[in-house]
Amino acid sequence: MAVTEEVTVDVTETLAKFVVQHRGADLPGRVRHEAARSLLNWVGCAVGGSRHETVERALAALGEFSGPRVATVLGRADRLDIMLAALMNGITSHTFDFDDTHLRTVIHPSGPVASAILALAERQPVSGEDFLHAFVLGVEVECRIGNAVYPSHYDVGWHITGTTGVFGAAAAVGRLLHLNQEQMTWAMGIAATQASGLREMFGTMCKPFHPGNAGRNGLLAALLASKDFTSSTRSIEAPRGFANVLATGRRYEEITERLGDTWEILLNTYKPFACGIVIHPIIDGCIQLRTEHGIGPDDIRSVSLEVHPLVLELTGKKTPRKGLEGKFSVYHSAAVALIHGAAGEAQYGDDVVSDPVVVGLRDRVDAVVSESLHEDQARVTIHLRDGRTLERFVEHAVGSIDMPMSDADLEAKFRGLTDGILSAPETDALLQHCWTVGTLPDASVLAKMAVPGAKTAAG
Amino acid sequence: MAVTEEVTVDVTETLAKFVVQHRGADLPGRVRHEAARSLLNWVGCAVGGSRHETVERALAALGEFSGPRVATVLGRADRLDIMLAALMNGITSHTFDFDDTHLRTVIHPSGPVASAILALAERQPVSGEDFLHAFVLGVEVECRIGNAVYPSHYDVGWHITGTTGVFGAAAAVGRLLHLNQEQMTWAMGIAATQASGLREMFGTMCKPFHPGNAGRNGLLAALLASKDFTSSTRSIEAPRGFANVLATGRRYEEITERLGDTWEILLNTYKPFACGIVIHPIIDGCIQLRTEHGIGPDDIRSVSLEVHPLVLELTGKKTPRKGLEGKFSVYHSAAVALIHGAAGEAQYGDDVVSDPVVVGLRDRVDAVVSESLHEDQARVTIHLRDGRTLERFVEHAVGSIDMPMSDADLEAKFRGLTDGILSAPETDALLQHCWTVGTLPDASVLAKMAVPGAKTAAG
Numbered sequence: 082m083a084v085t086e087e088v089t090v091d092v093t094e095t096l097a098k099f100v101v102q103h104r105g106a107d108l109p110g111r112v113r114h115e116a117a118r119s120l121l122n123w124v125g126c127a128v129g130g131s132r133h134e135t136v137e138r139a140l141a142a143l144g145e146f147s148g149p150r151v152a153t154v155l156g157r158a159d160r161l162d163i164m165l166a167a168l169m170n171g172i173t174s175h176t177f178d179f180d181d182t183h184l185r186t187v188i189h190p191s192g193p194v195a196s197a198i199l200a201l202a203e204r205q206p207v208s209g210e211d212f213l214h215a216f217v218l219g220v221e222v223e224c225r226i227g228n229a230v231y232p233s234h235y236d237v238g239w240h241i242t243g244t245t246g247v248f249g250a251a252a253a254v255g256r257l258l259h260l261n262q263e264q265m266t267w268a269m270g271i272a273a274t275q276a277s278g279l280r281e282m283f284g285t286m287c288k289p290f291h292p293g294n295a296g297r298n299g300l301l302a303a304l305l306a307s308k309d310f311t312s313s314t315r316s317i318e319a320p321r322g323f324a325n326v327l328a329t330g331r332r333y334e335e336i337t338e339r340l341g342d343t344w345e346i347l348l349n350t351y352k353p354f355a356c357g358i359v360i361h362p363i364i365d366g367c368i369q370l371r372t373e374h375g376i377g378p379d380d381i382r383s384v385s386l387e388v389h390p391l392v393l394e395l396t397g398k399k400t401p402r403k404g405l406e407g408k409f410s411v412y413h414s415a416a417v418a419l420i421h422g423a424a425g426e427a428q429y430g431d432d433v434v435s436d437p438v439v440v441g442l443r444d445r446v447d448a449v450v451s452e453s454l455h456e457d458q459a460r461v462t463i464h465l466r467d468g469r470t471l472e473r474f475v476e477h478a479v480g481s482i483d484m485p486m487s488d489a490d491l492e493a494k495f496r497g498l499t500d501g502i503l504s505a506p507e508t509d510a511l512l513q514h515c516w517t518v519g520t521l522p523d524a525s526v527l528a529k530m531a532v533p534g535a536k537t538a539a540g
Numbered sequence: 541m542a543v544t545e546e547v548t549v550d551v552t553e554t555l556a557k558f559v560v561q562h563r564g565a566d567l568p569g570r571v572r573h574e575a576a577r578s579l580l581n582w583v584g585c586a587v588g589g590s591r592h593e594t595v596e597r598a599l600a601a602l603g604e605f606s607g608p609r610v611a612t613v614l615g616r617a618d619r620l621d622i623m624l625a626a627l628m629n630g631i632t633s634h635t636f637d638f639d640d641t642h643l644r645t646v647i648h649p650s651g652p653v654a655s656a657i658l659a660l661a662e663r664q665p666v667s668g669e670d671f672l673h674a675f676v677l678g679v680e681v682e683c684r685i686g687n688a689v690y691p692s693h694y695d696v697g698w699h700i701t702g703t704t705g706v707f708g709a710a711a712a713v714g715r716l717l718h719l720n721q722e723q724m725t726w727a728m729g730i731a732a733t734q735a736s737g738l739r740e741m742f743g744t745m746c747k748p749f750h751p752g753n754a755g756r757n758g759l760l761a762a763l764l765a766s767k768d769f770t771s772s773t774r775s776i777e778a779p780r781g782f783a784n785v786l787a788t789g790r791r792y793e794e795i796t797e798r799l800g801d802t803w804e805i806l807l808n809t810y811k812p813f814a815c816g817i818v819i820h821p822i823i824d825g826c827i828q829l830r831t832e833h834g835i836g837p838d839d840i841r842s843v844s845l846e847v848h849p850l851v852l853e854l855t856g857k858k859t860p861r862k863g864l865e866g867k868f869s870v871y872h873s874a875a876v877a878l879i880h881g882a883a884g885e886a887q888y889g890d891d892v893v894s895d896p897v898v899v900g901l902r903d904r905v906d907a908v909v910s911e912s913l914h915e916d917q918a919r920v921t922i923h924l925r926d927g928r929t930l931e932r933f934v935e936h937a938v939g940s941i942d943m944p945m946s947d948a949d950l951e952a953k954f955r956g957l958t959d960g961i962l963s964a965p966e967t968d969a970l971l972q973h974c975w976t977v978g979t980l981p982d983a984s985v986l987a988k989m990a991v992p993g994a995k996t997a998a999g
Contacts, residue, residue, distance in 0.1 A: 135769070142767040143760070146607040146621050162605050238780035243733075274702075274746050275753065277736040279772075281780040286770045287733050294734065301602070308601040310594070311745045313738075321697035321740040 092318040092333045096222060097265035099340045100252045105214040112344045113519055116217050119181050120527070121515035122351045122491055123174055123191035124155065128511075128531050129426060129498030130176035131156025135286045136169055139293075143168075152203040153528035156502050163200035164297050167250075171196035171293025175242075177426050178288075179355045179498070183220075183348055184482060186227035186241055190349060192292030193246025194219035194253045197300040201254050202525040209521030211257060217346055219253025222269075224345035226317065226324075228335035234328035235280075243278025243291030244327060250299020251306075258307045263314070270312025271302035273323040351491060353480045354424035356408040359391050362459035362478035363411055367418035370463055370471050378420050378442045380465050386415060386448040387460035393450055407434040415461070416443040425497040457481040503533055551777040551792045555681060556724035558799045559711045564673035571803045572978055575676050578640050579986070580974035581810045581950055582633050582650035583614065587990050588885060588957030589635035590615025594745045595628055598752075602627075611662040612987035615961050622659035623756050626709070630655035630752025634701075636885050637747075638814045638957070642679075642807055643941060645686035645700055649808060651751030652705025653678035653712045656759040660713050661984040668980030670716060676805055678712025681728075683804035685776065685783075687794035693787035694739075702737025702750030703786060709758020710765075717766045722773070729771025730761035732782040812939040812949060813883035815867040818851050821918035821937035822870055826877035829922055829930050837879050837901045839924050845874060845907040846919040852909055866893040874920070875902040884956040916940040947975075962992055 130136065131154065140154070143165055152166030154173070161169065171192045174180050180189050198215050201207065207215075223245040227234075235241050251272035255265050275298040278291040306312070316322050317336065324331040354364045363386055370376070388411065398410040407413040407429045416439050417428040433439055451460070457478045463471040477483040479490070486494070492512055499508045511530045518527065529535055589595065590613065599613075602624055611625030613632070620628065633639050633651045642649050657674050660666065666674075682704040686693075694700050710731035714724050734757040737750040765771070776782050776795065783790040813823045822845055829835070847870065857869040866872040866888045875898050876887040892898055910919070916937045922930040936943040945953070951971055958967045970989045977986065988994055 138767045138769045139764060142763045142769060146623055148605040148607045148621065162607065164605055238785035240733075270741065270744070271746060271749070274699075274738045274741050274750070275736050277734050279733045279775070279780055279782070279785055281772045281775060281778045281785075282729065282733050285729070285772055287730060287772070290730070290764075290769075291733070304601045305598060308597045310597045310601060310749075313740045313744055313746070316738070316740060319740045321738055323738065326697035326738055326740075 088318040088333060090333060090337050091315065092336050093266050093269055093315050094262070095337045095340070096225070096317070097269055098262050100218050100222060100256055101260065101262045101265050103218060103341055105210055107341065108214060108217060109344070112217060112346060113213060115346045115349060116213050117516055117518055118351070118488065118491055119191050119220070119346060119349050120195060120216065120518055121495060121512065122181055123195045124511065124515055124527060124531055125495035125498040126177060126180045127170050127174040128156035128502055129179070130173035131502065133173065133176045135176050135289055136173050138286070139169060139172055152200045153532060155528060155531040156533070158532065163204050164300055166203070167196040167200040167296035167300050168293040170199065171296040172289045175289035175292045177355050179352055179426065181349050181351050182358070183224050183227070183345060184350055185348055186224060186231040187235065188224055188227045188245055189242045189292060190220045190224055190249065190346070192242065193223065193250040193295035193299060196293060196296030197250035198253045198257060199525070199528050200300065201257055203528055207257055207524045209518045209524045212524035213519040215253040215256045217344065218256055219249040220346045221344065222252040223249030225336045229332050230324055230328035230330070233330040237327070237329065238280050239327060240278035240280050240282065240288070240291050243295050244276040246292055246295030247272040247275055247299045247302065250296045251302040254300050254303035255306060258303055260303065260306055264306045264309065266314040267310065267312040268303045268306035270314065270316035271305050271310065272299055273316035274312065275302065276323055276327060348482065350482055351480055351486045351494070353486055353490060353494060355426045355429055356414055356424060357396055359389065359456065360396050360411050360414045361480055362457055362475040363388060363392070363461060364414050364418040364424045365478045366459055366461035366473040366475045367415050368422055370461060370473050371419050371422050374471055376419070376463070376465065378438055380467070381419065381442060381445065382464045382466045384415055384419070384446040385462040385464070386411065386446065387451040387454065388448050389454045389456050389458065390450045390452065391456065393448060401434050404429045404431040404434055411448055412443045412446045413439065415446050423497070425494070427497070457483070507533065507535070547777040547792060549792060549796050550774065551795050552725050552728055552774050553721070554796045554799070555684070555776070556728055557721050559677050559681060559715055560719065560721045560724050562677060562800060564669055566800065567673060567676060568803070571676060571805060572672060574805050574808060575672050576975055576977055577810070577947065577950055578650050578679070578805060578808050579654060579675065579977055580954060580971065581640050582654045583970065583974055583986060583990055584954035584957040585636060585639045586629050586633040587615035587961055588638070589632035590961065592632065592635045594635050594748055595632050597745070598628060598631055611659045612991060614987060614990040615992070617991065622663050623759055625662070626655040626659040626755035626759050627752040629658065630755040631748045634748035634751045636814055638811055638885065640808050640810050642683050642686070642804060643809055644807055645683060645690040646694065647683055647686045647704055648701045648751060649679045649683055649708065649805070651701065652682065652709040652754035652758060655752060655755035656709035657712045657716060658984070658987050660716055660759065662987055666716055666983045668977045668983045671983035672978040674712040674715045676803065677715055678708040679805045680803065681711040682708030684795045688791050689783055689787035689789070692789040696786070696788065697739050698786060699737035699739050699741065699747070699750050702754050703735040705751055705754030706731040706734055706758045706761065709755045710761040713759050713762035714765060717762055719762065719765055723765045723768065725773040726769065726771040727762045727765035729773065729775035730764050730769065731758055732775035733771065734761065735782055735786065807941065809941055810939055810945045810950060810953070812945055812953060814885045814888055815873055815883060816855055818848065818915065819855050819870050819873045820939055821916055821934040822847060822851070822920060823873050823877040823883045824937045825918055825920035825932040825934040826874050827881055829920060829932050830878050830881050833930055835878070835922070835924065837897055839926070840878065840901060840904065841923045841925045843874055843878070843905040844921040844923070845870065845905065846910040846913065847907050848913045848915050848917065849909045849911065850915065852907060860893045863888045863890045863893055870907055871902045871905045872898065874905050882956065884953070886956070966992065966994070
């Protein structure tokens with residue numbers, strides 16, 4: 082960690098210059114579309130997580146300290162100042178661990194960036210075009226910094242979504258605040274010196290706190306820089322800068338090369354199922370067979386799974402008793418996929434893991450490890466009571482980079498997340514505005530429409 | 541850094557339990573007195589720094605987002621919500637780098653802790669006794685964690701005041717919020733996962749930002765924990781916890797042993813002079829000779845200094861042009877000590893470094909390195925125009941652990957800091973309340989009296 086190298090390129094300044102100078106008109110269409118998909122998925126996750134105990138407790142602790150209540154907590158009636166709103170929306174959007182993933186670094190890129198700029202957009206007018214552009218730039222910044230220090234940074238124990246997210250949020254907000262290049266390097270410096278978040282926190286409420294805190298602190302960094310609060314101009318590459326202090330290895334060319342030619346958001350992925358990604362191929366295969374053959378739990382004698390070794394290592398729990406434990410059970414996941422045809426947050430409720438029908442089928446599921454499978458592969462074999470055998474080999478699980486969720490898949494996921502919080506017409510209108518975010522006169526409509534009872538004609 | 545050890549003691553829980561259970565009645569008298577000295581010095585530094593550009597810019601950026609304006613920015617008319625007030629007072633108190641130092645770890649302990657609890661005391665009644673007790677416990681927590689990871693943690697590049705300060709602030713606020721033991725471990729976990737601050741920022745406004753941010757975030761951690769926002773209960777010692785991720789070496793016994801028997805605040809020191817500590821023996825010697833012999837600049841033909849090697853390495857600037865550069869000039873420092881009999885913030889103003897009298901004497905100062913001197917030693921020899929030679933060997937500079945500033949010295953320093961901001965009667969009253977903090981019915985009076993024009997009968 083203390084090994085430092087001489088750096089000849091001004092890494093931070095190069096990145097800051099790019100963020101300040103890049104023209105929205107130069108964003109390729111597929112980048113825009115992927116940004117809309119990311120935002121849509123993020124809004125759905127934030128609304129879906131908005132009633133969770135995690136955010137209830139955070140609001141109970143911090144709500145009283147809010148400044149001007151101009152910003153929305155998605156999915157709720159609460160309004161907060163922009164820094165607290167960024168914190169809360171970052172928390173809710175990651176509560177189910179169902180948000181987007183930049184697989185190369187395991188960063189969840191949207192949370193910190195979208196939370197921060199959506200809150201800012203409720204303080205001052207931001208067009209949908211500028212919003213989309215800033216979002217893409219923020220994601221680019223955090224993922225490029227992540228690329229430069231992954232995997233050593235993650236291996237050391239840092240929750241990379243928190244540590245790089247604060248840069249992404251600072252850059253995106255800084256762009257919307259029209260920072261000049263020097264101010265943008267300061268914003269990144271103020272972000273760097275707040276970079277934090279430990280993997281030790283996984284399994285506690287502090288995990289979703291990380292993207293929220295990154296959004297809050299990135300916003301703070303850009304606001305301070307906008308008033309010329311000074312910082313290092315070499316916060317990433319200096320001998321005692323971010324990359325040397327928080328990682329044991331680093332590749333600065335991942336940050337500085339091909340800026341504007343490649344876009345990290347094109348590597349973003351979305352989880353179709355509300356559980357660890359290693360179980361996804363199994364769930365995918367089960368749902369495919371259920372849909373194609375119209376089978377129900379009573380038709381099934383037993384289920385045999387062939388899985389990648391990590392599956393049983395991470396999700397080998399035979400008899401989950403709580404909903405959260407169900408996420409660590411490939412057996413439960415296969416059962417709900419076959420019975421419900423889904424594995425959303427609802428399928429991991431406490432009631433579902435103790436449902437006799439689910440338990441009955443779960444106990445008829447076996448799994449064996451196959452060393453020849455890739456992580457996004459699995460084989461599902463169903464033995465029916467009528468003697469038939471159904472089999473499906475999943476080459477690439479849905480949601481993987483090779484088999485991305487379709488726009489329709491994302492819409493279905495979104496509806497599952499907002500169900501019970503927003504009405505169907507409200508969900509329809511919000512979806513429509515997410516898809517067309519780049520053309521909105523005022524991007525804050527995304528926040529205002531994500532509240533139950535809001536007028537859907539607001540935009 | 542990735543080297544982790546099995547830990548058998550529950551480090552975080554042991555520390556949390558101590559903070560929750562320790563009885564104020566068991567605080568030794570000399571601990572109380574040192575706490576009052578630390579608070580007095582901190583209040584003076586905060587008032588003294590309250591007009592600096594650093595806090596002006598921070599207020600311009602963030603003031604509009606304040607929630608309920610119940611808390612004081614010391615030395616100013618501004619009022620802010622408690623989290624922003626903790627941020628601002630932490631910033632001002634470290635702006636001159638004139639606050640207290642726990643020399644063993646180079647932590648500046650008061651900033652994060654005092655900023656956080658004084659803000660809290662303006663939200664809910666806190667007696668002076670409870671305030672003093674929480675302050676001592678917060679300092680104990682941050683310095684013990686610092687002891688456990690110093691020096692590797694600092695060597696890696698962390699600004700230890702920021703990274704450990706957030707624990708101290710969380711613990712002290714947590715005590716005042718009456719957290720139970722589990723909540724206290726969570727508060728420390730929420731603190732751990734926000735621990736941040738890079739030494740790369742030294743020389744920029746982000747350096748004083750660190751104690752302020754530690755105070756702000758420690759306060760947030762305790763507030764969240766008070767509403768059962770969960771975190772790791774092993775945030776310090778877990779394989780991916782603070783001590784493993786942010787340091788290459790660690791000694792947990794520094795945290796867990798002799799709790800309640802030893803007090804880190806007794807190792808606290810105070811700078812008599814507003815510059816790097818290596819020049820202090822020279823300034824001390826010059827002031828002693830000036831005072832004893834009543835000499836002025838015109839009496840002096842030349843000055844010869846013998847100094848520790850670090851002095852010329854760090855402060856060898858011959859011709860400083862800006863006030864800040866004067867802090868890195870042993871020549872300027874000797875000159876102002878001989879002319880003004882002081883080396884406070886006023887002696888490092890732009891006007892003073894260009895004052896012809898100061899420049900004239902500065903040019904008659906020479907310095908040579910002596911390998912035999914300790915860091916807190918120096919020899920000053922003054923050749924007078926009348927042919928006499930005055931010499932002083934400084935065995936331990938004033939302000940060092942062996943030659944602490946007296947209470948009267950601290951009062952004089954305080955007056956120098958508040959001069960021009962508070963009136964003399966206001967300063968007198970504030971001093972009196974700092975000394976008697978442990979007996980105040982309401983500790984928030986310290987904040988309210990640190991504002992120009994406040995009624996001095998407030999307490």
